[in-house]
Amino acid sequence: MEPKSHLVRQILSPARAATRERLIDSTVSLATEGGYDAVTIRQIAATAGVSVPTAYQHASSKDQLLVEALMALGRLSTESVRHGTLIGETPADRLVMVFGRILREASRKPLLYQAMYRAYVACSPAQIATDPTVGFGPEKAKWIGETLRAGDTQGNTDDDIESASRILSCLFLGAMVGVAAGRDADEVLMILEEATRKLLP
Secondary structure, X not given: OOOOOOOOOOOXXXXXXXXXXXXXXXXXXXXXXHOHHHOXXXXXXXXXXXXXXXXXXXXXXXXXXXXXXXXXXXXXXXXXXXXOOOOOOOHHHHHHHHHHHHHHHHHHOHHHHHHHHHHHHHHHHHHHHHOOOOOOOOOOOHHHHHHHHOOOOOOOOHHXXXXXXXXXXXXXXXXXXXXXXXXXXXXXXXXXXXXXXXXOO
8 A cells, every 4th residue: 555645845956857757757657558556656666767765755655746747748738838839810719729639638548647637636735735836726727828828819818818717727627537537528628619719709
C-alpha cells in the first residue's frame, strides 16, 4: 500500500530536475499502458532507471507524479498556444479548435487520463494549498485565456475574456473527466462549443 499523499516541494538542480522529468515520463508511460493500478512508485522507479528511495525524494506518492503529469500537459498546451498558429477568426473559433484537439487526445489515451484525474481528485486539497495554479478561478487554465487573446478579440473586453476563462476552465475539467470515463469526445466538444459561443458571441 502506498503512503497517504502529501506533496514534496523542492528547488531542483539541473540533474535532479532531469531525474524528476524521467519519473514523470515513466508515470505517463505506465498509466497509458495499464491505467492507475499499473502505476506504483516501485515500477516508476524501475522504468526511470532510479532507485525507489530516489523516487521518494521527488514525490511522496504516485498520485503526486500523476498530478504533475497532468499539470505538465497543461503547460504544454500553454506553450503550444504561445508558439503555434491558431486557426479561427474569433476567440470562440480558436478555443473550440484547441478544445477539440485536447479532447480527442484524451479519448485516444483513456487509461492515462482516468489515472491522472483520479490522482487529481485525491491530491487536489494538498496541491491547491501549495500551488495556486491548480483548481479553479481566473486564468487557472492559462492556455484558455491565451487562446482567447491570440488574435482578434471581436470586441470582447479583458473582463469578458477573464470571466469566460473562469467558467470554461471549470467546464473543461468536467469535459475531460467525461471523456476519460468514456463519453464521446465529439459529443462533449459540441457541448463545450455551445457554451463557448454563448459566453463569447
